[in-house]
Amino acid sequence: MTDAPASARVELARLALNAALAHPDVRAGDPGPAGTCVTTVDGDRTEGVSVVAEGSGGSYAVTLSLRTRIVPLRPLSEELRERVRRAAAVSALAGSPSSIEIRIVDVDDNLVAPSATLRPPL
């Protein structure tokens, strides 16, 4: 680790992943099958998030790659986007995530969340 301040890109990556992991239906970050969804700072690998600058205007494309519980995934991803945007706004990075892509790479079937709206077995 170094004492140098993190770049806005790295700060946004950490903030986005933490915001996602704080959701009760998100189990963990995952680098994905190709192992490319990572942010590495001074040799420290943070798996499950990558942030790429878009042009020179200070905006970034955020990708979160996650393992979640078995819950309706579309509403979950919208909720995660909202959480990331709120967290960015609070930490003065508002407007910097221009797009937030959510990749669900796996689900934990042994931990079906109560919020899952599943029908009873036939």
Place this chain on the structure above:
Amino acid sequence: MAAESTSTSMTKPDVDDASLESDGGRTEIADAVVTKIAGIAAREVGGVHQLGGGATRRIGSVTQAVGIGDERTQGVSVEVGEKQAAVDLVVVVEYGESIPRMAEAIRATVSKRIADITGLEVTEVNISVNDLHFAGDDQPVPPQEPRVE
């Protein structure tokens, strides 16, 4: 035993919008997610004994014993696009069950679960009935009495 295949195109599920793209960005669902949901959903249907062909089940029992296999995904293959998914299942059914009735129940359950959880439209669920399971199949064979003393 020869496998019996059943296939029907699915009607569009009751989802408000099949698109996984919104103003804020896109959502991508990995094949592994759809595979797992399809495997779990198929097993919910009464009369499904197991998923997978004979070789798949034998290999699966070895890989699961060493902790690298997952029973819930064996016998399931999927094709996942941006808005749609297609599922192929290989199942072993309990002897005495109506295969057409079960095939419809599996189709309905699998496509409903996938649509509810992922928002993907399921275009087809192809089911191959690979074997029948008899109630006594899992009983251990009693040792035979020697024929001579």
